[in-house]
Amino acid sequence: MATSSVGNLPECSVCCESFEIAPKFLPCGHTFCLPCIKRCIADKRETFPCPFCRSNVKIPEGGAKNFPDNYIVQTSKHTTKTPQPKCPNHSQKEVDLYCSNCNVGLCLKCIFIQHKDHETLDIESDDTRNKAIEKLQRSQRTIQNRIKHLVKTRSTLLESLEQLESLCEESCVKVTEKTEQIVSNLRRSCEQIITDIGKNLEENRSKVEDREKKLTREITLLEREMESNISPSTKTTLNILQTLPRLIKIEKQSESRKCYNLCVQYSQWVGKEFSFDIDQLGSVISKPFYIPGSYQFIFNVSDIGKGGTIYYSKNKFRCNNLVWSCGVDRDSDDGIYIGVQLLSTDNPKLNYCIIDYQVSILNIDDDSKTITRTDSGWRFYRERYWGWIYPIAWSDLNSNGYLNSNGQFVVQCNITQIIEISWGAAVAQ
Secondary structure, three states: OEEOOOOOOEEOOOOOOEOOOOEEEOOOOOEEEHHHHHHHOOOOOOEEEOOOOOOEEEOOOOOHHHOOEOHHHHHHOOOOOOOOOEOOOOOOOEOOEEEOOOOEEEOHHHHHHHOOOOOEEEOOOHHHHHHHHHHHHHHHHHHHHHHHHHHHHHHHHHHHHHHHHHHHHHHHHHHHHHHHHHHHHHHHHHHHHHHHHHHHHHHHHHHHHHHHHHHHHHHHHHHHHHHHOOOHHHOOHHHHHHHHHHHHHHHHHHHHOOOOOOOOOOOOOOOOOOOOOHHHHOOOOOOOOOOOEEEEEEEEHHHOOEOOOEEEOOOOEEEOOEEEEEEEEEOOOOEEEEEEEEOOOOOOOEEEEEEEEEEEEOOOOOHHHOEEEEEEEEEEEOOOOEEEEEEEEHHHHOOOOOOOOOOEEEEEEEEEEEEEEEEOOOOOO
16 A cells, blocks of 8 residues: 555555555555556465465455455545644644643643643654554554464364364264174174073974874874773673783783873073173273463563573463463574473473473564464473574564564464373472
């Protein structure tokens, strides 16, 4: 974004026209008019390069119109004829100077009497305006970077939730399969018992039927013998005496035959009280699920002394029950070292942890200049170990877009993967 020579109106740096139609604010911090952005993305599908800094910009769903409006520019294009603001203490006098200490515009009389030792700025000066716009845009970019960081953190959290749901679903599938296997085994056992009972029945049926046939034959034979003998009332004494020996013989033979029923054994199922042991299904154990974390530490460049003294951030970062601290060390050669550590006061029960992590110094003006260092499989012991990374020289830190308008730089720490955490007893402090 540039300013025109007439009335300091902001203008689009592509078409060089003042913003008459919807100035749009890109994630990289640069502003262009809507028609120019539409032309820039006309032949693009997902991303396009910023016309100013060439950084890769994602095209929002719905096209160029869904880039956020730059309300500051929209407001400024209507301010050319705005009446000069009045001094809050002297309503007839116009504001001449801005007091930086008190954040108020005042007339010369007020500045001279009440604010003479304060830092003041001439509000009519082009230099003042340009520097204010520059700081304003820098603050916008800082906030935009913070938004991007929070969006990424939210995205990581949602991805972790999806992964957690997938793991839980997998466990449910496994326990269902195990249950079906157990039920299948029970069904097979049931079918085998029923088959064995059926076999026993068939064997006993065959034995009973054989015995029944023999008894039937014997009954038939005896009945036939009885029928062949005439009733004693119709026989002479001689006939009776002659028939009697044969009947006595048959009688004795019949008595000598054992008349018994079979003793068979059958298969009776005796049920037991069924108590299913849940151990056959396995057990549910609590297994740690580590979610990647990210945090931004803010340091005042004026606080960083030279000579090996570590300056700790006042903020701390909690990730998966671990509390991380971040420190900055400026060595004698003017190199800046960034370190992360697990303090024993914050992690009294920790033995060690193994992680993959990144440390970055963010560039507010240009994401492509953000300096990132990565380490994998690093073992951190409580208190005894720092993860030091040398990302930048002191001279580079104070230039090239690493400091915000408040003289601060931002260190972003990303715990990309927690491989292992070993806990122990708390150590007395």
